[in-house]
Amino acid sequence: MSLVERIKKLCDEKKVSFAEVERSTGISNGQIRRWDKSSPKIDNVTKVANYFDVSTDYLLGRTDEKRYYDLTEKDERDIEKDLERIINSAESDCGLASFDGKVLDEMDEEDRDLYISSLKNALRMHKRLAKKKFTPKKYR
Template sequence: MSLVNRIKKLCDEQKITIAELERKTGISNGQVRKWDTSSPSISKIELVSEFFDVSVDYLLGKTDKKRYYELTDKDEANIEKDLEKMIAGLDNGGYAAFGGRGIDDLDEEDRELLIDSLRHSLKISKKIAKQKFTPKKYRN
């Protein structure tokens, strides 16, 4: 996918036109469409990447990962392992929130809600950690 096609896709996701993008970023009118045939300066690409909160590598087609802090398959697998450990701890009555009862004592709907909530919390904390602790040289 070309640079201009990726920008069009991002504009569609944000429900704005390329002309609006150009106005909001200070890029001259009609400039983005010319990037199919000419090379833009890195400063212009950086403006667009900052506007959409995506990496420059994503815009240039070097990766399909929009943000450096997105979770990878390995991250997802680690989250599932951590979740299993947490659930095992709940099953053993190791947490005071259940008054010594295990997670199996909950009805099915409450059990699923609890597991989904824990999974979501783990994903959020992992993303925050990646944003906070990823060295700058690995961010793009």
């Protein structure tokens, strides 16, 4: 997929036109469409990447990950392990309480599922924020 095709896909997802992207980023009118035939300036590619909150490597087709801080399969496995460890610890210690004061063992199935999904979501958010904050600039 070419640079222009990737930008077109991102425009479709965000429901904006090339003209809107060009106005918002300060790129001259019609410039993005010309990138199929000519090489763009790196500053302009960076502006478009920042506009869509994606990496320049994604725009250039070097990777399929839109953002460096998106979770990988390994991250998801780590989150599952952490979640399992937390749940096992809560069940054995009876120290983890729900919002209404019940221990994990005393919750009905619906509350337990909701509580576990909340924990998983919190772990995913924490992992994403940590990647965003602590990834060195040379790997972004």
